[in-house]
């Protein structure tokens with residue numbers, strides 16, 4: 161049983177390959193975020209799921225039904241646009257009525273004045289009014305129903321757009337960066353409300369954002385997309401703690417993960433400029449060693465030699481910006497904010513990665529399964 | 544050294560200071576104000592004043608006659624006919640040329656191939672000299688050698704004397720005006736169409752607006768409102784002040800059948816040289832046009848204001 165299922169979708173715009181064989185499965189009622197940098201194809205994928213764009217190859221299924229050839233109006237999807245796309249000449253109430261009126265009334269019944277006199281119209285219209293009111297209560301926008309979009313604030317408009325999308329209880333729910341036009345505090349609040357709303361409505365949801373915090377906090381699973389490909393789809397904690405690709409590791413987490421050029425030495429031991437990391441691999445040649453800022457800490461005895469360049473005090477934590485003494489690689493360590501007095505710009509120190517939480521990647525970016533070596537092997541090779 | 548530099552800077556600032564923001568504003572708007580006063584305000588006031596006199600071109604003296612000119616106008620059959628003609632003309636030209644412009648714009652917009660060609664083709668009448676175009680129309684509509692009548696004859700239909708008969712002259716001028724204004728309106732409406740956000744059509748499609756007609760009613764038509772207000776106003780004005788086609792093709796004839804107000808004013812003032820009387824006509828004309836504009840704006844703006 162799937163809510164939304166996308167297989168092998170490819171799409172080109174002239175010379176630009178916007179999507180290169182994308183696959184994505186969303187279970188019924190699941191909330192999946194689609195994150196990635198600007199231009200990676202998120203909107204294009206959404207438009208293809210919605211039926212606003214036809215893919216060059218691949219299939220789209222919604223609630224087990226192959227809808228690849230169907231147009232948007234015939235798929236059971238609702239979409240919230242980044243710009244909200246509310247009809248400016250209609251009130252909030254009328255905006256929310258449009259999807260219901262278009263689906264439940266036929267062309268004759270929609271004719272002004274005349275339509276209202278046709279048999280059945282009155283009943284349907286009364287039902288529609290009821291459903292709008294119920295949805296409006298859910299979003300607490302009852303008081304705004306008779307205003308036009310021009311008379312609403314950005315956040316209110318966004319709610320009306322949400323209302324228009326959920327009022328007809330779609331099987332699939334698509335949101336394209338719905339929060340990007342809101343200010344920071346409103347964004348945090350609306351984030352929570354959307355999650356809550358999703359829990360109540362229960363439709364399969366794809367949520368596009370390029371804000372990783374949104375993706376990590378809201379979703380059941382996160383799909384990280386880059387250059388027209390989905391690199392990894394996993395629950396947030398695995399996206400963060402077990403990235404499948406260096407680009408995923410680098411995209412998720414702030415400040416970004418520390419990345420070191422490393423070499424594989426005898427016995428598969430991985431070393432960064434002579435420092436034995438304590439990881440081993442079957443691969444050979446150059447690899448990439450990566451460790452998150454919170455897993456890098458000063459050590460008295462062993463570690464990578466570094467000089468402190470800049471200290472950022474964030475209150476509960478402290479960001480130590482340093483540079484590798486020999487290779488010049490920039491690194492950031494996140495420390496407890498109470499250690500503030502212990503460091504000064506220009507200090508030389510040893511920074512030691514937590515081997516258990518570091519990652520190895522091929523130079524091409526794919527994750528390498530590393531083995532941890534015995535404690536004794538983790539001692540410095542020299543100096 | 545440094546001191547000198549500072550003094551120099553201070554001195555420049557002191558020189559600049561007297562030209563305040565307000566003065567600069569006046570300076571910048573001055574050309575527009577002068578042009579407005581010289582070219583619009585003064586002539587309008589002059590016309591209003593002249594309308595109260597019996598001024599005739601070439602006659603050295605003139606007298607203040609009060610509202611006599613207006614009283615004469617009310618009784619003048621020679622003024623009543625062009626007023627009626629103009630009303631008929633506007634009622635014919637404005638709706639049809641707006642409708643045609645709209646249909647052309649929607650068709651061209653729906654089929655992007657050949658867009659530039661069609662746009663240029665239909666805009667041609669606007670940029671070409673109407674007097675020159677009139678010559679072409681004179682040939683096309685010629686009762687005996689004109690291609691229009693040749694086709695009608697081949698089809699076995701009646702062949703009216705388009706520009707020469709009193710039943711058809713005004714209608715013929717109207718058809719030419721429709722052809723001219725439709726292209727103009729099409730370009731205005733196309734500009735309005737491109738200003739409609741694409742995402743609204745996507746939203747309409749997702750909301751279940753299956754047919755082109757449903758999307759037209761839900762999105763295009765309402766969002767075109769402000770553009771249409773402008774189109775209706777400008778077309779009405781352009782129709783009311785039609786002059787060149789009449790002057791070039793029929794001179795108002797036959798028997799005043801195709802005489803429009805502006806042509807009457809022109810003849811009264813520059814053929815009969817009765818400037819005072821012509822000015823009175825102009826004042827009435829101006830008042831009617833302004834009243835019409837105010838009415839239309841009021842009526843339509845109420846329905847297109849999305850505030």
Ligand SMILES: Nc1ncnc2c1ncn2[C@@H]1O[C@H](COP(=O)(O)OP(=O)(O)OP(=O)(O)O)[C@@H](O)[C@H]1O
Pocket residue numbers: 173176177178196197198199200201202203204205370
């Ligand atoms: N209609 C189009 N014509 C041509 N190229 C397009 C079209 N739509 C998208 N593209 C291209 O396809 C690629 C993906 O675009 P898309 O809008 O899906 O990116 P996105 O991930 O949504 O970016 P953003 O985060 O900035 O919204 C981009 O390189 C873009 O230039």
Ligand SMILES: [Mg+2]
Pocket residue numbers: 202203204336
């Ligand atoms: Mg996008």
